[in-house]
Amino acid sequence: MHTSPAIVAQAAVRPLPRKVLWLLCAVYVLAGFFGRDPWRGDDMQAFAFMREIALGQTGWLQPTLVGLGPDTPGLLPLWLGAGAIWLGQGWLSMEATSRLPFVALLVLVLASTWRAAWRLAQSREAQPVAFAFGGEARAVDYARAMADAALLALIATLGLAQFSHEATSYLSQLAGTALLLSGSAAWLRRPDGRALAATLGGVALLALSGAPSMALLLAAGAAGVATGARTADGAALSLSRTLAAFSAQAAAIALLAFWTQAWQWRLALPASAQSWATLARLLVWFAWPTWLLALWTLWRWRHPLRHGAGHILLPLWFALVPVVAAFTTEPADRALLQGLPALAILAAFALPTLKRGVAAAIDWFTLLFFSVCAIAIWVVWLAVQTGFPAQPAANVARLAPGFHSRFEPLAFVLALAATLAWCALVRWRTARHRPAIWKSLALPAGGAALGWVLLMTLWLPLLDYGRSYAPQVRLLREAVDKVEPGSRLRAGDCVAGYGLDQPLVAALRYYGQLPMATPEQAPTCRWAIVDPDGDWAAGQVFADAEWQQAAIVTRPTDRRDQLVLMLRRPAR
Numbered sequence: 361m362h363t364s365p366a367i368v369a370q371a372a373v374r375p376l377p378r379k380v381l382w383l384l385c386a387v388y389v390l391a392g393f394f395g396r397d398p399w400r401g402d403d404m405q406a407f408a409f410m411r412e413i414a415l416g417q418t419g420w421l422q423p424t425l426v427g428l429g430p431d432t433p434g435l436l437p438l439w440l441g442a443g444a445i446w447l448g449q450g451w452l453s454m455e456a457t458s459r460l461p462f463v464a465l466l467v468l469v470l471a472s473t474w475r476a477a478w479r480l481a482q483s484r485e486a487q488p489v490a491f492a493f494g495g496e497a498r499a500v501d502y503a504r505a506m507a508d509a510a511l512l513a514l515i516a517t518l519g520l521a522q523f524s525h526e527a528t529s530y531l532s533q534l535a536g537t538a539l540l541l542s543g544s545a546a547w548l549r550r551p552d553g554r555a556l557a558a559t560l561g562g563v564a565l566l567a568l569s570g571a572p573s574m575a576l577l578l579a580a581g582a583a584g585v586a587t588g589a590r591t592a593d594g595a596a597l598s599l600s601r602t603l604a605a606f607s608a609q610a611a612a613i614a615l616l617a618f619w620t621q622a623w624q625w626r627l628a629l630p631a632s633a634q635s636w637a638t639l640a641r642l643l644v645w646f647a648w649p650t651w652l653l654a655l656w657t658l659w660r661w662r663h664p665l666r667h668g669a670g671h672i673l674l675p676l677w678f679a680l681v682p683v684v685a686a687f688t689t690e691p692a693d694r695a696l697l698q699g700l701p702a703l704a705i706l707a708a709f710a711l712p713t714l715k716r717g718v719a720a721a722i723d724w725f726t727l728l729f730f731s732v733c734a735i736a737i738w739v740v741w742l743a744v745q746t747g748f749p750a751q752p753a754a755n756v757a758r759l760a761p762g763f764h765s766r767f768e769p770l771a772f773v774l775a776l777a778a779t780l781a782w783c784a785l786v787r788w789r790t791a792r793h794r795p796a797i798w799k800s801l802a803l804p805a806g807g808a809a810l811g812w813v814l815l816m817t818l819w820l821p822l823l824d825y826g827r828s829y830a831p832q833v834r835l836l837r838e839a840v841d842k843v844e845p846g847s848r849l850r851a852g853d854c855v856a857g858y859g860l861d862q863p864l865v866a867a868l869r870y871y872g873q874l875p876m877a878t879p880e881q882a883p884t885c886r887w888a889i890v891d892p893d894g895d896w897a898a899g900q901v902f903a904d905a906e907w908q909q910a911a912i913v914t915r916p917t918d919r920r921d922q923l924v925l926m927l928r929r930p931a932r
Contacts, residue, residue: 363663363664363667364485364486364487364488364489364661364664365660365661365663365664365712365713366486366487366488366489366709366712366713367488367489367712367713368488368496368497368502368712368797369491369495369496369497369795370495370496370497370498370501371795372497372505372795372796372797373497373498373501373502373504373505373796373797374501374505374796375501375504375505375508376505376508376512376796376798376802381508381511384515384805384806384809385467385470385511385515387778387809387813388515388808388809388812388813389463389466389467389470390463391525391809391812391813391816391817392521392522392525392812392815392816393456393459393462393463393525394456394459395816395820396455396816396820396823396824396828397455397824397828397829397830398455398527398828398829398867399526399827399828400827400828400829400863401863402432402526402528402529402530402863403526403527403528404829404863404866404867404870405425405430405431405432405862405863405866406430406432406437406438406441406526406527406528406529407441407454407455407458407527407866407870408425408863408866408867408869408870409423409425409430409438409442409866410438410441410442410444410445410458410527411442411445411454411458411870412424412425413438413439413442414441414442414443414445414446414449414454420435420439420442421435421620423435423438425862425865425866425869426857426865426869426876426877426878427878427879427880428862428878428879430862431861431862432528432529432570433529433569433570433571433622433624434529434532434533434568434569434570434571434620434622435568435570435620436529436532436565436568436569437462437527437528437529437531437532437569440461440462440465440532441458441459441461441462441527442458443461444457444458444459444460444461445457445458448460458527459527461527462525462526462527462531462532465531465532465534465535466524466525466531466535468535468538468539469514469524469531469534469535469538469701470511470514470515472535472538472539472541472542472701473510473511473514473538473541473542473701473704473705474507474508474510474511475507475542475545475546476510476538476541476542476544476545476675476701476705477503477506477507477509477510477511477545477704477705477708478503478504478506478507479503479542479545479546479548479549480506480545480548480670480671480674480675480705481502481503481506481507481671481708481709482499482500482503482549483548483549483589483669483670483671484590485664485667485669485670485671486506486669486671486709487499487502488502488712505796505797505798506708506709506711506797507708508798509707509708509711509797509798509801510704510705510707510708511704511805512798512801512802512804512805513649513650513653513703513704513705513707513708513801513804513805514650514700514701514704515805515808515809516649516650516801516804516805516807516808517646517647517648517649517650517700517703517704517808518645518646518647518648518808519645519646519647519648519693519696519697519700520697520700521808521811521812523693523694523697524697529569529570530569530694530697532565532568532569533565533566533569533570533571533574533694533697533698534697534698534700534701535565536561536562536563536564536565536566536569536571536575537562537566537574537578537678537682537698537699537701537702538562538701539558539559539561539562539565540558540559540561540562540563540565540566540575540578540579540582540678541562541578541582541674541675541678541701541702541705542558542562543555543556543557543558543559543560543561543562544559544579544582544585544586544674545674546558547559547582547586547597547602547605548585548586548589548597548670548671548674551586551597551598551601551602551605556605556608559579559582559605559609560608560609560612562575563575563576563578563579563609563612563613564612564616566578566613567612567613567616567617567620567622568616568620568622570620570622570624571622571698572613572614572616572617572622572623573623574681574682574685574698575609575613576610576613577681578677578678578681579606579609579610579613580606580610581674581677581678581681582606582674582677582678583602583603583605583606584677585668585670585673585674585677586602586670587599587602588668588670589668589670627688627689628688628689628690629687629688630687636687639686639687639692642686642692642693642696643683643686643696646693646696647696647699647700647703649707649722649804650700650703650704650706650707651703652707653706653707653708653710653711654679654703654706654707654710656710656713656714657672657706657707657709657710657713658672658676658706660710660713661709661713671709672706672709674702675702675703675705675706676702676706677702678699678701678702679699679702679703679706680699681698681699682695682696682697682698682699682702683696683699685698686699707801708801711797711798711800711801712797714800719799719800722800722803722804723789723800723803726803726804726807727786727789727803727807729807730782730803730806730807730808730810730811731782731786731807733807733811734779734782734810734811734814737811737814737815737818737819738775738779738814738818739752740752740756740819741775741818741819743756744756744765744822745765745767756822759826759917760822760825760826760916760917761916761917762831762916763821763822763825763916765821765822766821768817768821771817771818771820772817772818774813774817775813775814775817775818778809778810778813778814778817779810779814781806781810782806782807782810785802785803785806786803789802789803825916825917826917829863829864829867829868829871830867830871831915831916831917832913832914832915832916832921832923833867833868833871833872834871834872835913835914835916836868836872836889836911836913836923836925837871837872837873837874839910839911839913839925840872840874840887840910840925843910843911843925843927853875853885853886853887854875854876854877854881854882854884854885854886854887855868855874855875855876855877855885855887855888855889856876856877856881856882856883856885856887856888856889857876857877857882857888857889857890858882858888858889858890858891859890859891859892859893860889860891864891868889874889885928886927886928887925887926887927887928888907888925888926888927888928889923889924889925889926890923890924890925890926891922891923891924892922892924893922906928906929907926907927907928907929908926908927908928908929909924909925909926910925910926910927911924911925912924912925913925
């Protein structure tokens with residue numbers, strides 16, 4: 361008995377125009393990678409290590425920055441960025457060159473998600489109900505439409521935008537997860553060499569990016585799903601072949617993890633009810649709107665799920681592991697990022713079962729939400745450029761003192777084009793047209809792309825000012841040069857850092873050209889930069905030395921973020 365809840369006619373699986381889909385993906389991928397500084401946190405730290413490796417100032421296998429190794433996991437992203445910098449010297453800025461491999465990784469994420477959904481939708485359990493007089497969707501057309509829907513769902517997910525455009529190990533982990541999911545889906549359909557190569561590539565990316573434990577869990581779950589699956593011709597998958605494939609994946613994970621010393625446990629359970637509530641809120645907005653559609657999929661496909669439907673079980677496992685990791689490790693949002701491709705695929709399988717009223721509600725909510733957001737972005741940009749309206753201009757001046765706006769013609773043209781495209785999409789969606797199974801995700805994906813493009817064009821200078829270390833480091837360097845005559849940095853001087861995190865140290869070296877000291881050199885330095893809120897013992901550090909506070913440098917966009925510049929005076 362066919363238990364599929366999907367009822368889809370052939371007319372509903374018309375493909376999304378390829379040029380439109382490719383243009384949407386290209387705009388979404390390219391926006392945010394270029395034209396900005398490395399942002400605070402992991403983005404700055406990763407770039408600093410890439411630069412150190414490319415310039416030959418540290419090793420490839422054990423890179424260090426002022427004597428310390430990277431806080432973020434995985435060496436592969438550092439190698440990719442460093443290699444790009446080394447190859448592209450003289451062509452582009454170091455920041456832009458270092459991000460080129462990560463553009464390719466994000467393309468791999470989108471392509472692997474589409475491919476995984478396409479393979480899963482071709483399985484016998486995923487097919488829609490056959491009509492008594494024919495006219496149901498053909499398998500290939502249905503699979504293509506579902507893959508398009510999964511890709512739209514991934515782009516529509518709010519949490520994907522920022523972290524997928526940072527040159528860090530979390531993007532390479534996301535690429536590994538998506539590639540492993542795609543290879544596992546292909547294995548369920550036809551266990552051949554190409555499917556095995558994709559799974560091995562996925563686990564290699566994860567292991568080299570600092571997530572061997574997740575790679576092992578995902579591969580084990582995929583092997584478990586495969587033991588109860590059937591191939592395209594209806595035959596059961598070979599158990600021995602599946603176990604051999606999993607053994608190869610586990611061996612690759614172990615070898616690469618031990619080689620790069622990536623076996624590290626980072627368990628951090630929530631310590632309070634407030635922490636649990638914060639994580640729950642993160643899950644709600646980070647995976648919006650895919651988690652809502654994914655839950656609907658689990659409900660409507662519950663009967664096939666009980667009978668081991670691989671097209672639901674496989675993405676469900678790839679979504680559950682990152683969700684659990686988000687509640688047991690830190691940072692939670694980066695762990696949750698790895699589950700977005702699988703959630704997008706689950707969301708796509710909700711579409712054949714959605715009622716017309718639910719689809720209309722999604723459209724209207726999306727239309728209002730993203731239209732209001734776009735208007736707000738344009739109004740604030742106009743206020744920054746012209747001073748009108750006055751209240752938004754005053755708010756920006758208060759929140760970002762010292763920021764000087766400038767008109768960027770290219771950014772304006774791109775933002776205007778994206779806004780006009782959104783208007784055209786809204787007009788198309790609200791007009792009469794033939795039904796398409798992916799139409800309910802067209803507005804969410806288009807709205808998410810619109811918001812991201814507007815932020816990365818109209819608001820990019822303002823965001824860069826607030827999220828970059830450059831403004832504060834520039835003020836700090838000026839303070840060093842203006843303390844008193846003769847107190848400028850001399851040859852052989854070093855600057856000790858106390859309470860500073862690694863990204864800030866990297867920014868001080870890159871933007872301020874300050875010779876930051878290693879922990880061994882720190883006691884002999886004439887200068888010190890201190891974070892008064894850092895976790896360190898001030899009394900023990902400065903007890904036996906004559907130090908004078910030279911300046912207090914405040915981050916322009918956060919008055920609570922201060923650095924204290926100290927100068928050692930010779931003993932009298």
